[in-house]
Amino acid sequence: MSLITTRVHGDIHELQLARPPVNALNPLLCLELAHGIERAVMQGAAGIVLAGGPKVFSAGLDVPYLLSLGDDRDALLQAWSAFFRAARALAACPVPVAAAMAGHAPAGGCVLALCCDYRVLADGPYRIGLNETQVGLVAPEGIQALLARVVGAHRAERLLVEGAMPEAREALRIGLVDELTDIDDVPARARAWLEQLLQLPSMPMRETRAIARRDVVAALAPERIELERFVEQWSHPDTQAALRAMLARIGK
Structure with a gap:
């Protein structure tokens, strides 16, 4: 069964993450998303x-799955590589992408949204952000750059260091x-933004967009993610303790 549901609305394709209950990003879902975009x-x-549940x-990366890999460094590298492949597919997509977020978007969910051109969030007690420090992780420099691109450097610093997850209005x-x-109305509003954009002359819009988004693609370059270093940090005792404590809280 596919983990991505596709709906076609004229020349706009809606890809919906379909891995209930929280669309945790395991390698299969990430690879299906990358293929779905292509x-x-x-x-x-x-x-x-790009819609969710x-x-x-x-809810971001599938932490129980990642923890189940133990010290298998190759498997961890493959799992994280699949996630960054999905992120790069969004960032480098030659056509505009709108994120339709009808709910929370922490960590990896926020990263996917930051790789999109436009972000629509449900109004209400829904949170979005890079809460990595809250769960013992260090967001790679390139991911931090994606956040700074949309909120500014100083505000990004405060959000990142605190692992803050602002609610919708904030x-x-x-x-x-x-x-x-x-x-x-979240998916409909995302489509409406795209429909308005697509009324512009195609070539100038796409070429201007490509120039404006070079920094998004550059942020996800391997040297700015340092995946080997990230996986080393994943195995740090502080990180493992924080992740297991988070799962214990969720399980209560």
Whole structure:
């Protein structure tokens, strides 16, 4: 069964993460997302909506799965590589992508959203952000750059160091998201933004977009992610203790 559901609305393709209950990003889902983006473009999509589940867009990486890999360094590298392949597919997509977040988007879910052109979040008690320090992780320099790109360097520093997850209204105020709407209208508003954009002359819009988004692609270059170093940090006792404590809290 596919972990990505595709709906076609004219020349806009909507890709919905379909791994309930919280769309935890395991390697299979990440690779299906990367392939889904490539396939949509090959099929002639002029714009893409990336949607998630109700109340949770994506809870980020599948931590129980990653912990189950233990000290298998190769397996950990493959798992994280699959995630960054999905992120790079979004960042380098030749057509605009709007994130439709009908719920929370922590950590890896936020990274996927930051790789998109436009972010629509459900209005309400929904949070988005890079909470890595809260769970014992260090966001790579390139990921930090993605956040700084949308909220500014100083605000990004404060959010990153604290692992803060602002709620919807605050996320809109600081520019972390572009629009709030009723939870039931999130995908429609994402499509509406794309439809308006696609009314522009195609070549100038796409070429201007490509120039403006070079820094998004550059942020995900291997040398700015340092995956080997990240996996080493994953195995640090502080990180492992924090991750297991988080799972214990969730399990209560």
